[in-house]
Amino acid sequence: MKRVLVAALALLTTASLFADVPVRREEFIYSILAYNGRDYSGTFCREESDTIYLIADVDNFITTRKTFVYFWPITGDYKTDTSSLNEPQEGSLELFSRGQETQTESLSPMKYTYYNVRGEYELNWKVAKGEEAGQVWEHYSALVDAYWESLAAYQQEKMIYEMLLSELTKKIGELRQAGQDMSAVVEKLKSLEPPPEPKQPSEYIVPPVPVQQAFIINLPEGEYRIRFLNPDGSVMEGTEKKLVTFARKRSEGIAFEVIPGDRWTRPVESNTASSVLYVDGSSDLYLRPFFQLEFNDLFYEKMRKNDSLGNPNLYKWARIQQVPGAGIELTLPGRQATLVREEPFYVEQTQGSALGYQIVPFDPQGSHMGREPSLRAFHVPLEADTRSVSVRARDRQGTVLEGSSRQIRVVRDNRSGILLTLLALLPLAVLLLVRLKRKRVYGAP
Amino acid sequence: MNHRSHATRVLTLRRLQETLLSPGFYVAQVVGLFAGVYLITRFAASVDSSGFNFALDPVYDLIGRSLQGTFGQAFAAKLFSEGPFLFVLYMSFLPVLVYLALSSVFRFGLEKKAGAVELITYGPADGTACLLSYFVKDFLLTLTHLAVLIVFFAVAAALNNLVLGPLFFYSLGLLFFIALAVYAYGMLTTVLAPGNPASALAVFIGLLVFFLILMLGSFTVVSGYVRSLAATLAWIVQWFSPAYYWSLGFRAMETGNLPFFLLTVLLLSILTAAILTASHLIIKTRGVKA
Numbered sequence: 001m002k003r004v005l006v007a008a009l010a011l012l013t014t015a016s017l018f019a020d021v022p023v024r025r026e027e028f029i030y031s032i033l034a035y036n037g038r039d040y041s042g043t044f045c046r047e048e049s050d051t052i053y054l055i056a057d058v059d060n061f062i063t064t065r066k067t068f069v070y071f072w073p074i075t076g077d078y079k080t081d082t083s084s085l086n087e088p089q090e091g092s093l094e095l096f097s098r099g100q101e102t103q104t105e106s107l108s109p110m111k112y113t114y115y116n117v118r119g120e121y122e123l124n125w126k127v128a129k130g131e132e133a134g135q136v137w138e139h140y141s142a143l144v145d146a147y148w149e150s151l152a153a154y155q156q157e158k159m160i161y162e163m164l165l166s167e168l169t170k171k172i173g174e175l176r177q178a179g180q181d182m183s184a185v186v187e188k189l190k191s192l193e194p195p196p197e198p199k200q201p202s203e204y205i206v207p208p209v210p211v212q213q214a215f216i217i218n219l220p221e222g223e224y225r226i227r228f229l230n231p232d233g234s235v236m237e238g239t240e241k242k243l244v245t246f247a248r249k250r251s252e253g254i255a256f257e258v259i260p261g262d263r264w265t266r267p268v269e270s271n272t273a274s275s276v277l278y279v280d281g282s283s284d285l286y287l288r289p290f291f292q293l294e295f296n297d298l299f300y301e302k303m304r305k306n307d308s309l310g311n312p313n314l315y316k317w318a319r320i321q322q323v324p325g326a327g328i329e330l331t332l333p334g335r336q337a338t339l340v341r342e343e344p345f346y347v348e349q350t351q352g353s354a355l356g357y358q359i360v361p362f363d364p365q366g367s368h369m370g371r372e373p374s375l376r377a378f379h380v381p382l383e384a385d386t387r388s389v390s391v392r393a394r395d396r397q398g399t400v401l402e403g404s405s406r407q408i409r410v411v412r413d414n415r416s417g418i419l420l421t422l423l424a425l426l427p428l429a430v431l432l433l434v435r436l437k438r439k440r441v442y443g444a445p
Numbered sequence: 446m447n448h449r450s451h452a453t454r455v456l457t458l459r460r461l462q463e464t465l466l467s468p469g470f471y472v473a474q475v476v477g478l479f480a481g482v483y484l485i486t487r488f489a490a491s492v493d494s495s496g497f498n499f500a501l502d503p504v505y506d507l508i509g510r511s512l513q514g515t516f517g518q519a520f521a522a523k524l525f526s527e528g529p530f531l532f533v534l535y536m537s538f539l540p541v542l543v544y545l546a547l548s549s550v551f552r553f554g555l556e557k558k559a560g561a562v563e564l565i566t567y568g569p570a571d572g573t574a575c576l577l578s579y580f581v582k583d584f585l586l587t588l589t590h591l592a593v594l595i596v597f598f599a600v601a602a603a604l605n606n607l608v609l610g611p612l613f614f615y616s617l618g619l620l621f622f623i624a625l626a627v628y629a630y631g632m633l634t635t636v637l638a639p640g641n642p643a644s645a646l647a648v649f650i651g652l653l654v655f656f657l658i659l660m661l662g663s664f665t666v667v668s669g670y671v672r673s674l675a676a677t678l679a680w681i682v683q684w685f686s687p688a689y690y691w692s693l694g695f696r697a698m699e700t701g702n703l704p705f706f707l708l709t710v711l712l713l714s715i716l717t718a719a720i721l722t723a724s725h726l727i728i729k730t731r732g733v734k735a
Contacts, residue, residue: 411607
């Protein structure tokens with residue numbers, strides 16, 4: 001009996017040695033590739049989720065599939081296991097407005113690709129649909145093929161060049177040993193030039209994705225319902241979802257990305273004009289102005305990640321694109337405003353055993369030769385006696401951008417606590433005075 | 446009407462005198478101001494080279510986590526976008542609001558029970574004048590406290606190189622009108638509640654908690670929005686809640702929508718007037734006997 005008990009106990013304890021495998025459930029999901037104002041981000045709507053959120057009047061892509069869905073407690077969100085099951089569902093999508101179930105619109109999957117072409121900054125997204133998608137992909141493929149061809153040719157030419165180089169070097173050595181004139185061969189060696197290295201296609205920041213098929217959703221702001229229809233026209237059970245398309249509330253705002261000089265990996269954002277940036281003044285700041293759009297917090301968060309939380313009563317600013325050709329006007333109290341321009345900087349690790357970074361001006365001819373700048377930003381120097389700096393952005397034409405005014409204030413630990421504590425005790429002093437006066441007048445409190 | 450306003454004025458002066466001679470109001474003020482001192486100095490200690498960071502101070506870390514978990518990151522960011530004073534204002538105002546509201550409810554209930562109100566109404570004053578005197582007393586003391594807070598925070602801002610900011614000034618106005626609605630509810634509870642002042646107090650606290658829960662239910666982070674019968678009922682009831690007007694006002698403030706903010710204040714004033722009118726009609730009908 002004892003042995004049985006010991007064995008049972010041992011079996012029970014071994015259970016804790018195995019990993020806690022999450023329960024996977026086969027589900028029909030809507031895979032969503034949603035435009036978030038800056039780029040495309042992917043999420044999915046599982047069976048238990050009742051609503052899909054998308055930005056209005058832009059192209060968003062939805063595909064349908066059966067896959068395994070599980071909750072991952074470490075990150076606290078749902079994930080898909082497409083490596084075990086990824087079964088695209090063929091059929092169409094039925095779309096109708098709220099309360100207008102009779103007026104449905106049937107959507108069929110469409111070929112598409114999306115890409116971001118090079119411009120002054122990063123926001124130049126384009127979507128190609130149908131035939132055009134194929135053409136865009138072919139154009140990109142041709143560019144890539146041409147690049148690979150030129151790369152192959154370059155490697156061939158480089159090999160010949162290196163062979164020639166080695167041959168001439170060898171010949172020079174032989175002539176030197178033989179004590180003969182080698183000037184002609186040396187001249188030939190000097191005249192040899194390496195073949196130019198081919199450049200990668202520079203047309204795209206994000207190249208087109210291979211042509212895929214999806215339901216392309218581009219709807220005005222509103223509430224809709226969607227459901228998936230099988231190829232025979234029947235509705236697939238449990239696929240009906242609410243679809244909320246939402247628009248921005250405000251767009252007249254400028255955000256600043258603020259990078260402290262000693263912690264470039266910890267940038268912060270300043271979104272609203274009334275917001276004040278408090279710093280301890282221990283290092284200079286590097287700013288970058290961005291256009292931004294304001295969206296409902298819940299809608300925007302759910303659009304980016306369908307199982308996230310948000311506050312339906314609040315709006316949040318979403319950073320979109322850096323202001324092209326901007327200038328930043330800095331004003332210190334009692335001094336003339338100065339206009340700062342964007343400059344390249346390089347991030348260097350601090351010397352010594354202490355961890356840390358420092359941002360230094362980029363020196364392409366000197367210590368940073370052959371490297372790329374780590375960041376391009378507007379330098380805001382903070383001196384030891386700086387108390388506040390007013391900042392505002394100007395566009396390329398020099399016009400002050402609405403909603404771009406900010407204050408930077410240097411907060412230092414000045415031991416004001418004692419004085420404030422004494423001030424906070426003032427009401428009790430008033431009580432004491434009132435009581436004393438009353439006692440003097442009436443003889444009792 | 447002239448008699449009533451004269452009686453209200455005289456009774457208000459008496460109530461003010463009573464309040465200013467007892468330590469309660471001063472202690473509530475000092476508690477609020479101490480909370481302010483602590484939060485302002487800890488804020489200054491939570492600033493590093495990249496700005497204000499909740500994680501640098503254990504108290505702010507707790508506050509930040511609670512706010513972000515309940516109302517979302519966007520709310521926490523907006524609350525501290527101008528500095529500490531918006532949050533500190535709420536924390537410093539709360540003790541005085543609670544003290545004034547609860548003490549008036551308890552005192553009026555006690556006077557009703559002891560027959561003091563009945564005694565006064567045999568003279569030139571009526572029940573409405575008694576009720577209004579408490580309301581006006583709270584009105585004036587709230588104004589005083591807000592004035593004290595402005596001066597105190599202005600000094601704290603100057604000492605620490607901080608800014609009070611537009612959201613702070615919007616909130617001052619909003620808090621004042623919310624406080625008036627709370628005091629009006631206090632009066633309504635007192636005229637409605639039977640005899641015992643403790644029961645009036647319990648009903649009043651219960652009502653405030655109910656409004657708070659309602660507000661938390663509508664202003665917190667959610668995973669989606671639903672249209673159920675409960676949600677519809679809550680939507681109707683929230684128009685009677687001062688806390689709901691706070692959320693409306695906050696939305697107006699953070700989007701810089703002045704007309705919407707003024708509309709919120711107007712609606713709040715209408716609510717306060719309606720509650721006071723209801724209290725007047727009830728006390729007129731039922732009399733002042735406990």
